[in-house]
Amino acid sequence: MRHFVQDLAADQGARVKLRILATTDLHMNILPYDYHADRTVGGWGLSRTAQLIEAARDEAANVILLDNGDCLFGSALGEVHSAVADHQLHPMIRALNHLNYDAMNLGNHDFDQGRSALIQAIQGAGFPVLTANAVLPEEAHQARIAPFTLLQRKVKDALGDIHDLTIGVIGFLPPNSLHQARIATTDILEAARRYVPQMRAQGADVVIALAHSGLGAEAHIPDMENVLFPLSEVEGIDALIGGHTHQVFPAVGEDADSSLNGVPTVMPGFWGSHLGIIDLAIERCNGRWDVRQGSAGLRPVSDETPDDVLAKSSFEALFSDLHNRTREAMQARVGEAEGPLNNYLTLVGGDSATRLVQRAMLDHAQLCQEALGLPDLPILAASAAFKSGGFGGPDYYTALPSGALTQRSLADLYMFPNSFALVKATGAFLRNWLERSCSIFNQVLPGQKAVQLKDDGVPGYIYESVLGLTYEIDLTQSSRFTPSGALRFAEAGRIRSLQYNGRPVKEDDQFLLATTDYRVLGGGNYPIPDPSDILPVAPMDIRDLLTDYVANHGLIAIDAAPIWQFQPVPEASVWFRSSPKGQEAASEYPWLRLDVLDPCDTRGFTCYELAL
CATH class of the missing domain: 3.90.780.10 (5'-Nucleotidase, C-terminal domain)
Incomplete structure (x- = not known):
């Protein structure tokens, strides 16, 4: 079990705070619109989550933004795009680029239209695309899908001094979930125990696990679908982001434990319903950075229906044509x-x-x-x-x-x-x-x-x-x-x-x-x-x-x-x-x-x- 040192005053050296923002299971719900009912909605849509992202960024000096998978397919908007795409930049990739995401994990539903469609979809991504436990063909490696990434960032401490910080991000998806795409998978814990030490050896000061997986049972069994509990026990993981089951953790508005085995953990719902926020306190000591404290929580998107279908955001110019084509096709x-x-x-x-x-x-x-x-x-x-x-x-x-x-x-x-x-x-x-x-x-x-x-x-x-x-x-x-x-x-x-x-x-x-x-x-x-x-x-x-x-x-x-x-x-x-x-x-x-x-x-x- 991981225990964070609570008395920061006892240690010397630079201290920085790192804020991790996360979404999961967007399923191509970019706009706050229900195309099945043909009406605007409250409570979800990435253009609404974007408002929470902007506010959370304004509150902290050092912020990274991550997505935890199942974002590319799954809505009417995505189907209409797929029918007429013809090598256009995928709309969700355009949205994530627009919001300056730092990395994206792949979920099982990102493979729903096959390997070629996935590889085509991620072309133009301005950030690393990750999966550590899918056995990918060479064409996927050429598309620069990797098990993990090391983000080199300049971070500011409380005194305003700038430091170098290497942030490792690794991604996992549910085992045995890519049959349709004819891709084999390995056990999530097996992959974590293989790659997390490599990340540390290559200089990762902080390791964040993007696991497209639910909480599950505490005891691990091979090829476990929902594995957050046992994954939190893997040595070297500092923060954990879950998903896949469309649930939320920790409970919003309740005084609940926001960690699993001491590791700060969030599961930010689905369709952009919540923004996950993990704050880490990191200290430089004896030539290395150590995570001293961590907290996690969720911010829900407002249930109020926006006056304008595109929430009067910068998404309007990006997606209004696709939005109108989708309404017509439906x-x-x-x-x-x-x-x-x-x-x-x-x-x-x-x-x-x-x-x-x-x-x-x-x-x-x-x-x-x-x-x-x-x-x-x-x-x-x-x-x-x-x-x-x-x-x-x-x-x-x-x-x-x-x-x-x-x-x-x-x-x-x-x-x-x-x-x-x-x-x-x-x-x-x-x-x-x-x-x-x-x-x-x-x-x-x-x-x-x-x-x-x-x-x-x-x-x-x-x-x-x-x-x-x-x-x-x-x-x-x-x-x-x-x-x-x-x-x-x-x-x-x-x-x-x-x-x-x-x-x-x-x-x-x-x-x-x-x-x-x-x-x-x-x-x-x-x-x-x-x-x-x-x-x-x-x-x-x-x-x-x-x-x-x-x-x-x-x-x-x-x-x-x-x-x-x-x-x-x-x-x-x-x-x-x-x-x-x-x-x-x-x-x-x-x-x-x-x-x-x-x-x-x-x-x-x-x-x-x-x-x-």
Whole structure:
């Protein structure tokens, strides 16, 4: 464990303060605009974060600015740029250059469009691009992607004297996450233990780790996806910046510990929702610089909606043309919905929006089954509601009215450029899959009223349902997995009455499961199928097959009858947060017995109670 020396007066020599600013998971959200809803928004957008960056820079003499990955792709703005790019400077690189970023880490989603697209995207970057645990081809090295960088900076001490300081920055991304780009990875801790000593040997006075990874468990296991806790124990790391899970650390506005094992740590949310700030006190002693103290915190972007879509910032001239082209492209009509589609009540089984995605995946799986001459096995489709409130706020849900389905609608239904995958799955594998899914829910015993369904820090998008099966979830039982996906009780089970076409599913029954490349590689700590069970289908983005499905069918009618329900628990109930608009949608799911506990909490959510 790292301990900072608290009594600076006892030491002699020059003393400087270094401020580290960080963003993560921007996903091409440069402007404060929701292209799915076609409206300005508050609470996110890099042009809004830029205002926090400017203010934080003005407060300190020595500042560096870093990005922690997943910034290049993932929004409608990025898709429109990709369609017409033709070797133009990537808009996010233009934005980071404009804000004078000092270095950028790569995240897994920065590889979503393949190696060539990534290498093309980072051309023109005025800063180092990093990843230490991706095994990159020679073309990537030629593009100057490196494991780490040593930033040579002139820093000013409290007396105004100038000193040389070498700041080492290293980057990591989640292992086993680059299958689509055909790039191997290594374990994050293995890479850290390899490179951090090299950085020190080459003169790094301070080492900052950009880890595109979440908090995770304290104990390390090989190829761990969320690894901040064990990474903080690696000798030689002075500051740690996390991401990937779209969560925040430390909690904003609370007197919480802002370090992991003594290492100042931040996780700055997503889409520019927060600016991470780490302040280090560094002293020159016996010919070397030593970090003596460190503190960390977050500053949230204001939730107020800006009067001007571009927040009247210098971003206006840079991106107004792309912004207007994106709005126009999103209006293209694809099909028509017979009724409304929404996912306000996805956590309790009411979700017509995700049902459409699953229908499209199932339809594409049937085409693959025929084209490949696969066995005539039952086909299932698994998916989750990516927009499910949480840190995204009470408006962060998918809600489409009946009528025209446009490109904007379909992008709202499925946000990420995940690729279709098809897997041979047994009944035992599917049961384990569903046990992982329902592990986000808290245990509820008979007679307990208004138990919170899931903890606030657990992302709702982890929960997946499987179209083609029906089942119940018994919340009185302990969960087999922790909410983060670690195995807790191997013999525990909540899934009851698991059936296909009204018949119980046996452990050795065979199915074809339509899912995504992200899931088959263990994304979200879901069970990983045997490689021999992953079928060789042509690469296709889920959003593309969704577009094809809607275009081919024209008029879309969704049967929102429940796939699953909670098993009754005598005299018990749960409560959960959702949008206030969920009250209107509740009539579409008449089997749900809902009451409103709080019409508007401090974050703008409505709190609903469900009788079990």
